[in-house]
Amino acid sequence: MKRPISALPGAIGTCAALCASAPLALPLGAVPITLQSLIVVLAGALAGGAGVAGVIAWLGLAALGLPVLAGMKGGIGAMSGFSAGFLIALPLASRLAMRWQPGWHWRPTLLLMLAGHGLLLVLGGAVIGLRGGDLAALAVLLPGALVKSLVAMLLLWLVGRRFAKPA
Template sequence: MARTKVDRPISALPGAIGTCALLCAAAPLALPPGSVPITLQSLIVVLAGALAGGAGVAGVIAWLALAALGLPVLAGVKGGIGAMSGFSAGFLIALPLACRLAMRWAPGWRWRPTLLLMLAGHGLLLALGGAVIAMRGGDLAALAVLLPGAGVKSIVAMAVLLVVGRRFKTAA
């Protein structure tokens, strides 16, 4: 069964540039509870996938490339391969995947499927992030501090998407 193309509220170039810029701007806004900081970046990523589609994924990948080049765009205003290879590596790997997963959203969706999709995106981030933490001998209990934030960010993303989806659907 072929999927139909979904029109996105944000077009390609602004979507990619905006996603990358927002991820860069969020770098200093991290709360360091332990080995993995709490950031707004997962919220930006799921919204970028839903609102900008593939352009959002491109923006996430561009942001990761800037980080790999050493620009201080990661949480805690860090950059470089060393900063990317710590306990946060699994989360960084999962970000474009969560963005891609969020692309399943379409304007007009009701709140339940929208919330479930946003929770799935954050769950993917926590699963891959936790896998890397476990492989490196870290404490998986540290993920517990991230769970409430993932839930709140999923609810915020759902609310934003419901408002944008209604406005986009009536404008189209």
Template sequence: MKRLLSPLWGGLITAAALCLAAPLSLELGPVPITLQSLIVCLAGALAGGAGVLGVLGWLSLAALGLPVLAGMRGGLLAMGGYSAGFIVALPLAARLAMRWQPSWNWRQTLLLVLGCHALLLALGGAFIALRGGDVATLAVLLPGAGVKAAVATLVLWLVGRRAA
């Protein structure tokens, strides 16, 4: 499917949006609540492979130490810990979101976006469990994931209607 954003712009906009979202996080548990999963879902759906590359570019900036992660953190140490599973899952969720088609109805779109968030929570929870943390603390992330899935669904549904 032809994507709505060119590869260059799709990757740059994705990386920029993820960087701009860095200071917008809520520290309510072992993993901060951020807008990054919303951005990743939209990037994969709207920019395709360029969105995935934008996510990888953003993670590269974080690995180099730039403060582009939640809470304005950066560096390999900030990418580890309880957030490591979510960080690994972000480009995978963007790749999954690439399956979206503008002709889909809102139900199909919602299922895909919920699948992206489920992937993030599953890998995030797996890494938390491997590090000896309490996976039950992820419950605090569920309402936010639902809201972000609803917002992504609305945006994609509106974009799909305009593209038709």
């Protein structure tokens, strides 16, 4: 299926959007609340594999030490803390979002976006739990995941109306 955003602009745009969102983080616990999960699911849905490639490129820049992670952090040390599970899950959530198709109704779109954010919370929570962190702290992230899923659903619904094949 042809995606609304083509390959090269999709990969570069995803990586750039993730980098630009680095300073926009609310440090409300062990893991900050960011817009990066919203960008990741939208990238997978709109740009397909190119969006996933952009997420992986962004993680590569972070591994090289560039300050592109939440709170303008970078490097392997910043990637191996409580956020490690979330970082591992980001390309997976983007890949999951690739299932979206223009023309989908809002319900399956919302369910897919919730599934992507749920995947992030499950893998992120698993690493937090393995490192002895407080899993109850994940409750702070739930409202944000819901709001970001709703925003993604609305944006995809609007884009999907434009790109859906006529019946």
